[in-house]
Amino acid sequence: MLTIESLTCWLVDIPTIRPHKLSMATMGCQTLTIVRMQCAQGVVGWGEATTIGGLSYGAESPEAIRSAIETYLSPLLCGQTFSGVAALADKMNASVKGNTFAKSALETAFLDAQGKLLGLPVSALLGGAITDRLPVLWTLASGDTDKDIDEGKRLLAEGLHDTFKLKIGARELKTDIRHALAIKAALGPEVSVRVDVNQAWDFTTAVKGMSQLQEGGIDLVEQPTPLWDRQGLIALSQRFEVPILADEAVATSHDGYALAHGGFSGAYALKIAKAGGPAQALKLAHVAQAAGVALYGGTMLEGSLGTVASLHAWSTVRMQWGTEMFGPLLLKDDIVVTPLDFRQGQVVLPQGPGLGVEIDLDKLRYYARH
Numbered sequence: 102m103l104t105i106e107s108l109t110c111w112l113v114d115i116p117t118i119r120p121h122k123l124s125m126a127t128m129g130c131q132t133l134t135i136v137r138m139q140c141a142q143g144v145v146g147w148g149e150a151t152t153i154g155g156l157s158y159g160a161e162s163p164e165a166i167r168s169a170i171e172t173y174l175s176p177l178l179c180g181q182t183f184s185g186v187a188a189l190a191d192k193m194n195a196s197v198k199g200n201t202f203a204k205s206a207l208e209t210a211f212l213d214a215q216g217k218l219l220g221l222p223v224s225a226l227l228g229g230a231i232t233d234r235l236p237v238l239w240t241l242a243s244g245d246t247d248k249d250i251d252e253g254k255r256l257l258a259e260g261l262h263d264t265f266k267l268k269i270g271a272r273e274l275k276t277d278i279r280h281a282l283a284i285k286a287a288l289g290p291e292v293s294v295r296v297d298v299n300q301a302w303d304f305t306t307a308v309k310g311m312s313q314l315q316e317g318g319i320d321l322v323e324q325p326t327p328l329w330d331r332q333g334l335i336a337l338s339q340r341f342e343v344p345i346l347a348d349e350a351v352a353t354s355h356d357g358y359a360l361a362h363g364g365f366s367g368a369y370a371l372k373i374a375k376a377g378g379p380a381q382a383l384k385l386a387h388v389a390q391a392a393g394v395a396l397y398g399g400t401m402l403e404g405s406l407g408t409v410a411s412l413h414a415w416s417t418v419r420m421q422w423g424t425e426m427f428g429p430l431l432l433k434d435d436i437v438v439t440p441l442d443f444r445q446g447q448v449v450l451p452q453g454p455g456l457g458v459e460i461d462l463d464k465l466r467y468y469a470r471h
């Protein structure tokens with residue numbers, strides 16, 4: 102049992118190591134919404150909700166996440182006692198529609214506090230880890246083909262990553278295909294290269310684009326069409342050999358069920374923010390497992406806190422397509438005392454109680470908006 106006493110929120114702005122170009126936004130800075138949950142049992146839990154490019158990626162901005170927590174969720178939860186995340190989600194969902202990013206930060210903070218109270222890692226509260234490290238790819242998204250090739254070659258030589266995702270969709274199809282296939286050719290047949298179109302193509306463009314990507318040896322095509330076009334995504338998954346990774350189209354277990362029921366094959370990108378927290382994201386994972394759809398651990402380019410919360414969840418299921426939990430490496434700095442251990446294409450799952458990370462309060466204060 103855990104009684105929530107108070108909740109505090111900060112908006113934390115951290116610059117990126119280079120501009121990160123997606124089809125809908127270019128990021129030079131990432132904003133983390135950080136939550137501190139004080140519990141009456143004497144433990145403190147921390148959570149993070151992070152989106153991409155203000156309102157250009159999802160329906161919740163960092164400012165709106167903070168406002169949803171401070172104005173609605175905090176009065177609802179403070180003073181209340183919960184046996185676990187099921188009861189917490191039940192309470193939040195009864196009074197607050199949507200707002201899955203805000204709910205994700207709170208579910209994360211609750212799991213962190215509960216783990217600390219029980220002396221267990223968050224993965225143990227979610228079913229138990231089946232691995233102590235997870236594969237992590239890197240996204241090449243400088244916007245320049247030659248720079249991306251140099252960056253990819255450097256990371257391969259350093260042994261940091263062996264799998265890459267490219268962000269396309271912002272430019273003309275011809276230009277994007279040339280870009281993707283040049284990178285694939287330069288990195289070689291042994292290196293897995295995938296693309297994320299972030300919904301930028303209509304169905305006709307996707308048919309054209311996917312046949313060229315398939316021909317050029319691209320391994321996986323992520324969310325080529327708009328999130329509302331469920332039938333289009335299903336048709337593409339049945340038409341091409343190159344598998345489709347559904348991202349924006351699959352937020353919750355309900356979306357995963359509808360896509361699989363409609364005949365989708367391929368993989369689902371799990372993200373704690375899309376589903377409303379680590380435990381909620383696993384509901385989608387279990388639907389996928391039941392439907393024979395593969396899994397992939399997705400990121401909203403969170404800092405270490407949100408990344409670790411995701412890793413605890415991902416460690417409890419088999420990720421056939423690995424993960425992209427590299428967010429902390431894209432940021433110039435972070436707000437945790439000990440950075441995550443990334444090496445040889447993998448990240449190590451922290452083993453301490455709760456999330457297993459300690460917040461650096463000086464850094465939190467330094468980067469927090471006033």
Ligand SMILES: O=C(O)C[C@H]1C=CC(=O)O1
Nearest residue numbers: 240297348400401402425
């Ligand atoms: O997948 C997305 O749509 C968002 C994100 C994940 C990696 C990256 O570079 O951007």
Ligand SMILES: [Mn+2]
Nearest residue numbers: 297323324348
């Ligand atoms: Mn994506």
